[in-house]
Amino acid sequence: MATFHHFKGLFTAKDLLTQAQLDFINHVPLLIQETENDILGRPVTIEEIHNILLACVRDKILGPYPWGMELYIHFFQYMSSDLLAVAKESKVKGYISGSINNTFISLIPRNKSPIYFKYFRPISLCNSLYKMISKIIAYRLNIFFSACISPKKFGFFGG
Numbered sequence: 001m002a003t004f005h006h007f008k009g010l011f012t013a014k015d016l017l018t019q020a021q022l023d024f025i026n027h028v029p030l031l032i033q034e035t036e037n038d039i040l041g042r043p044v045t046i047e048e049i050h051n052i053l054l055a056c057v058r059d060k061i062l063g064p065y066p067w068g069m070e071l072y073i074h075f076f077q078y079m080s081s082d083l084l085a086v087a088k089e090s091k092v093k094g095y096i097s098g099s100i101n102n103t104f105i106s107l108i109p110r111n112k113s114p115i116y117f118k119y120f121r122p123i124s125l126c127n128s129l130y131k132m133i134s135k136i137i138a139y140r141l142n143i144f145f146s147a148c149i150s151p152k153k154f155g156f157f158g159g
Contacts, residue, residue: 006117007105031148040140044087046080052135056128069128083132090133100129 032040053076056069072079090096107120114120126134 003117007122032144036144039143044084044091044136046084048136049080049083049087049132050076052132052139056131056135069131072128072132083129086129087133087136096130096133100127100133102127103130 053069053073072083076083086100090100095101104125105122106125107117108123110119110121
């Protein structure tokens with residue numbers, strides 16, 4: 001029970017944005033223009049999903065279901081229309097719904113003999129479909145990172 005209360009505080013949603021925060025956001029310059037927004041918002045394609053699946057790490061089955069990306073890659077010809085429907089649904093709704101959004105939280109010790117919960121690092125074990133959808137978003141945003149991130153911070157990006 002102590003575990004539950006400790007980590008509930010870490011993962012509980014904070015208050016929504018205040019009006020002052022929303023007013024401040026209106027003064028932040030736009031970094032993505034209308035034409036770039038059209039690129040970000042274009043429809044998801046079967047080819048895009050296939051490329052995302054092939055780029056994912058394989059043989060790493062961690063998460064709520066014992067199916068890795070290999071399952072989706074191996075049976076892609078049979079599942080492609082369903083995968084496309086899932087990606088389109090999440091784009092239309094603006095969130096990932098149902099059991100696809102279930103995530104296991106695992107605790108990784110920060111030292112050799114953790115005594116308190118603060119000595120553990122929580123990690124999320126997400127569903128493969130959740131990872132697929134999030135990678136679609138990330139790859140689309142990756143195109144525009146150079147305009148949004150200072151050149152001094154590019155040490156974390158390949159190339």
